[in-house]
Amino acid sequence: MSxxxxxxxxxxxxxxxxxxxxxxxxxxxxxxGSVILLVAAGKATSSAVEGKLEGLGTNILTVYPGGxxxxxxxxxxxxxxxxxxxxxxxxxxxxxxxxxxAYPVLAPSVTLQNGTRSTTxxxxxxxxPAYLRTAPVTLAAGRLLSQADESNRERVMVLGSRxxxxxxxxxxxxxxxxxxxxxxxxxxxxxxxxxxxxxSTAYAPFSAVRDNLSGPWAPPxxxxxxxxxxxxxxxxxxxxxxxxxxxxxLRPGQESDFSVYxxxxxxxxxxxxxxxxxxxxxxxxxxxLFVGGMGVMNxxxxxxIERTREIGIRKAIGARRGQIVSQFLIExxxxxxxxxxxxxxxxxxxxxxxxxxxxxxxxxxAAPIAIAIGVSAVVGLFFGFYPANRAAAMAPIDALRxx
Amino acid sequence: xxxxxxxxxxxxxxxxxxxxxxxxxxxxxxxxDVSLTIESGEHVAIMxxxxxxxxxxxxxxxxxxxxxxxxxxxxxxxxxxxxxDELAEIRNRKIGFIFQQFNLIARTSAxxxxxxxxxxxxxxxxxxxxxxxxALATVGLAERTGHxxxxxxxxxxxxxxxxxxxxxxxxxLLADEPTGALDLATTETVMELLAELHAQGRTIVVITHxxxxxxxxxxxxxxxxxxxxxxxxxxxxxxx
Numbered sequence: 001m002s003x004x005x006x007x008x009x010x011x012x013x014x015x016x017x018x019x020x021x022x023x024x025x026x027x028x029x030x031x032x033g034s035v036i037l038l039v040a041a042g043k044a045t046s047s048a049v050e051g052k053l054e055g056l057g058t059n060i061l062t063v064y065p066g067g068x069x070x071x072x073x074x075x076x077x078x079x080x081x082x083x084x085x086x087x088x089x090x091x092x093x094x095x096x097x098x099x100x101x102a103y104p105v106l107a108p109s110v111t112l113q114n115g116t117r118s119t120t121x122x123x124x125x126x127x128x129p130a131y132l133r134t135a136p137v138t139l140a141a142g143r144l145l146s147q148a149d150e151s152n153r154e155r156v157m158v159l160g161s162r163x164x165x166x167x168x169x170x171x172x173x174x175x176x177x178x179x180x181x182x183x184x185x186x187x188x189x190x191x192x193x194x195x196x197x198x199x200s201t202a203y204a205p206f207s208a209v210r211d212n213l214s215g216p217w218a219p220p221x222x223x224x225x226x227x228x229x230x231x232x233x234x235x236x237x238x239x240x241x242x243x244x245x246x247x248x249x250l251r252p253g254q255e256s257d258f259s260v261y262x263x264x265x266x267x268x269x270x271x272x273x274x275x276x277x278x279x280x281x282x283x284x285x286x287x288x289l290f291v292g293g294m295g296v297m298n299x300x301x302x303x304x305i306e307r308t309r310e311i312g313i314r315k316a317i318g319a320r321r322g323q324i325v326s327q328f329l330i331e332x333x334x335x336x337x338x339x340x341x342x343x344x345x346x347x348x349x350x351x352x353x354x355x356x357x358x359x360x361x362x363x364x365x366a367a368p369i370a371i372a373i374g375v376s377a378v379v380g381l382f383f384g385f386y387p388a389n390r391a392a393a394m395a396p397i398d399a400l401r402x403x
Numbered sequence: 404x405x406x407x408x409x410x411x412x413x414x415x416x417x418x419x420x421x422x423x424x425x426x427x428x429x430x431x432x433x434x435x436d437v438s439l440t441i442e443s444g445e446h447v448a449i450m451x452x453x454x455x456x457x458x459x460x461x462x463x464x465x466x467x468x469x470x471x472x473x474x475x476x477x478x479x480x481x482x483x484x485x486x487x488d489e490l491a492e493i494r495n496r497k498i499g500f501i502f503q504q505f506n507l508i509a510r511t512s513a514x515x516x517x518x519x520x521x522x523x524x525x526x527x528x529x530x531x532x533x534x535x536x537x538a539l540a541t542v543g544l545a546e547r548t549g550h551x552x553x554x555x556x557x558x559x560x561x562x563x564x565x566x567x568x569x570x571x572x573x574x575x576l577l578a579d580e581p582t583g584a585l586d587l588a589t590t591e592t593v594m595e596l597l598a599e600l601h602a603q604g605r606t607i608v609v610i611t612h613x614x615x616x617x618x619x620x621x622x623x624x625x626x627x628x629x630x631x632x633x634x635x636x637x638x639x640x641x642x643x
Contacts, residue, residue, distance in 0.1 A: 005522055009511075016510055313506045316467060317567065318495020318523040320488045397467045400506075 003330075010331035013303070014338070024299040025339035027292025028379065032343025032372045033350065035285040039368045040351035042277045044360040048197055059230050060134065062261045063090070063223040063240060080257035081219040089243045090225055097239030098232035103131040104220035106209045112159075112202065113179040114167040121163055123201040126209025127224065132158070134226045137203075142174030142189030145205055149188075153207040157185045160201040161193035162359070180204075183212040225260075233262045289375060292339065293383035300332050300387035311391050312399025324392040332384025333377055340376025344369050412479040414574055414606055415441040415464060420473035422459050422629075433459035434470065435629035441608065443574070446601040448620035449610045456629040458579075461610045465498055465577050466490050478574045495524050499568025503580035505560040507552040513539060513563045514548040520571045538566040542596060558589035565596060569605070576600065578609045582616055594619050 014021045065080045082104070090102040106126035112119055129145035137144075140161060149156050157178065164173035164187070173190045185204065193199050210216060227236040237260050244258050261269075304311070311324060348364050355362030422434040433456045441447055451457040462468035463475060466482055475482050478497055482490065494500075499520075507516045517535040526534070539548055542562040552560055561581065568576055578597065582590040598619055601607050609620060617623050621638040624631060 005515075005528075012510055309506070310508055313502075313508065314519070314523075315491060316465070316494060316500050316506075317520045318491050318571075320491045320523065322488075323523055397462055400467070400502075 006327055006330050007334070009327060010334045013307075013331055014335060017303075020299065021335060021338075024295050025335060025342060027295040028289065028336050028339025028376055029292075029342040029346060031285060031288030031292045032340045032376060033347035034288060034343075035281060036344055036347025036364060036368055036372060037350045037354075038277075038281050038284065040348070040362050040364050041354070042274060042281065043365070044355065044358075044362050045277075046274050048360060059227050059233075061225040061227060061233060061236055061240065063225060063244070064259050064261065065219070065222075065257065067256050067259055082221075082223055082258065083219055083247075086244055086247055086258075087220065087223045089247045090223065090240055093239045093243055095228050097243075098227050098229075098234075098236035099239055100226040100228050101130065101134070102226070103128045103224045104206065105131075105222045105224055106206060106214045106218060107221040108181075108209065108214040108218070110180050110202070110213060112163065112167055114176070117167045119163060119166045121160075121200065121202045123160075123197065124213075125201060125203050126206050126214065127203065128206050131224060131226075132203060138192040138194070140190050140192040141171070142187070144189055145203060150205040150207050153211055154205060155183065155185045155208050155212060156188045156204065158189040158191060158203045159187055160191050160199045162199040163202055164190040181213055185212075237262065285375075289379050293336070293379040296332055296335055296339075296380065297383035297387060299335075300328060300384055301390065303331070304328065304387050304391040307391075308394065308399050308402040311394055312396050312402065315394070315396035316400060321392045325388045328388035328391050329381060329384045332387070333380035336376045336380030336383075337373065340373050343376075344372055412476065413440045414443040414445075414478055415439065415608075416474070416476040417463070417470075418474040420463060420470040420475060422456075422463065422468065422470050424471075432629050434463070437473075437626075437629070437631055439624065439631065439634075441606070443606050444604055445622060446598075446607045446620045447609070447622045447624060448617035449608060449624045449626060450612060450617055451626035451632070452612065455626045457610055457626045459629075460626060461577065461579055461608075464575075464608060465500060466494050491523075495520055496571060497574045499571065499573040499576045501561070501564055501568050501576065501578035501581045503583040505552070505557070505564045505584070507560055507563055507567075509552055512549050512551055513544060513555065513566075516552070516563055517566045517570050520567060524571060534570055535566070538570040539563070541569065541600075542566045556589075557585050558592060561585060561589070561593050562596065565593070565600075569600065574606060576605055576607045578607065580611055581609060582611075582613065590616070 063082065063086070065082045067080070084104050087102040087104040090099060093099045104127075107124055108126070110121050110124040112121060129147055129150050132144050137158075139158075142158070145156060145158055148154070157180070159173055159178075165171075167173070167178065168176060168187075173187050175187065177184055177186050179185075185208075191199075191201075204213075210218070225236065225240060227233055240260050241256065245256065248257060250256065314324060314327075348369075351362045351364060354360075417437060417439045420434050420437045421432070423430055423432045425431070435456075437456075437460060439460075449457050449460060459468065463470055464477075466477065469483065477493065480493065480497075482493060485493070500506075507513075508519065511519075514532070514535050517538050518531045521531040521534060536545070536548065539545055542565050544559060544562055544566065547555065547559065547563075550559075552563070555563065561584075576597070581597070582593055585593060594616060597607055597609070607620075609616060611617055618637075622634070622636050625633045
């Protein structure tokens with residue numbers, strides 16, 4: 001039997017029960033749509049993480065308070081913390097231990113305001129101006145922070161491009177002033193856009209942040225350590241470990257109450273997050289497509305019963321078993337393919353909308369779409385097989401008599 | 404000339420056919436012992452009250468059902484113990500069905516309905532179209548090829564069904580109460596159409612309980628209690 005005429009028959013039957021067909025497809029639409037959306041979100045996140053890694057620079061190690069063992073919850077009031085003395089101890093190791101410099105960082109939550117426009121900076125960094133020389137930042141306008149700003153405790157700030165654009169407008173901000181958590185700061189410079197999270201930063205001198213934003217007794221949120229060269233990260237990690245275990249007075253065998261991340265460590269974390277994400281995605285996809293497929297099978301069984309008489313007629317005028325099977329199989333495949341297409345449109349559209357509002361660069365890519373369509377077709381084949389065989393197995397004489 | 408010496412096989416040769424099936428605890432003998440021979444080119448009416456076994460006989464003749472015992476040759480082919488697909492192919496090639504309820508496929512144009520047997524016979528698209536149009540012209544519906552069954556009157560639907568039955572040029576036209584769902588006037592046109600097809604040399608077997616319909620046939624076979632009650636030639640045929 002010709003494929004085209006079978007396809008036409010399938011389409012006609014789907015179109016005849018439009019509401020029911022749409023409801024049946026919904027399971028597949030939601031399954032495919034959510035997978036497309038989540039894959040796009042996962043991609044956007046991982047490219048944002050990559051952007052962030054680039055922003056962090058490749059010869060910077062970061063020390064955070066707290067060990068690697070997330071499950072060993074510290075006693076309340078006794079949470080591990082870092083101190084400025086820790087930073088000094090690390091810096092004291094010197095180039096022999098692979099260390100070039102160590103900068104304590106204060107990262108309070110800060111909301112910037114200019115008149116009615118305000119934004120919460122996702123990455124506010126209070127740090128010694130010297131650090132900015134090592135970080136990969138480029139000025140678009142104004143100047144970077146200076147050593148004088150630090151020693152004079154000046155309330156000055158350098159804004160990331162997106163932050164500046166958000167509260168001042170495109171290309172503006174340098175030379176103006178901004179209110180940070182109620183304290184007025186001068187904006188001395190705006191950074192050039194680099195893409196990703198690195199554009200949502202703001203930098204201020206460590207001293208000014210301590211005076212005005214974090215409070216005088218706040219411990220450093222992290223310590224950024226500049227290493228002598230990229231290859232020295234292993235040596236530098238060991239040096240940091242030794243130095244901090246000494247200042248924290250840890251006994252041999254006691255677990256460290258700090259952790260050191262290099263760029264490769266962050267890459268590893270990002271990779272493990274994305275692999276967990278893809279396992280979860282796979283589960284979501286498999287579950288929803290299975291449920292959607294059951295819906296399709298259910299409706300196909302109903303369709304077969306409803307069209308018993310038609311099947312009888314077809315058999316009487318000479319339809320062979322395989323011809324009946326392929327008619328109903330194609331119908332369920334078309335149903336699933338339409339659902340898959342709908343899912344691609346809805347999921348892709350949703351991803352673009354989310355991307356538009358969050359500012360993440362969203363790309364969907366041909367591969368997930370092709371896979372989604374292919375999987376829909378397979379679901380149609382798999383779940384259409386049983387109903388189609390039921391149709392083909394009917395005795396023509398009984399089917400003809402069916403009312 | 405040697406061919407004339409050999410016996411030409413009859414179109415339908417049923418010998419001592421029995422058909423019984425169980426209905427719960429009861430065994431129903433629908434056909435007890437039926438022998439029937441129908442030659443090519445005949446116009447035969449099979450009559451009988453309901454429950455007489457005439458429907459079972461029609462199903463057997465139409466290869467929709469199989470006899471439990473006996474023999475059935477259709478156009479020289481022994482149809483006993485054939486698989487479902489083989490029977491489908493035999494029905495497709497040898498038999499054109501005309502049903503009481505027309506049994507057209509809904510939401511499908513007259514032309515496509517008529518094409519359907521050719522679709523299953525895997526005839527090419529262009530050839531299919533040509534033959535379906537020809538068949539529709541034969542039944543006088545050349546102008547209605549694009550109409551769907553719901554847009555046609557009962558008589559027109561039955562004519563589409565007749566076109567579908569003749570489109571494969573089958574050896575046998577098998578009509579099951581073809582006018583049962585039609586009013587008197589349309590009954591007459593449909594019966595005239597069948598008579599016309601018979602005049603063109605087609606073999607027609609009509610199952611009916613209406614005497615007026617049987618009157619059109621040249622031979623009437625009456626069935627009662629699973630047996631053939633009478634078999635009489637009612638009109639002398641002019642040999643084709």
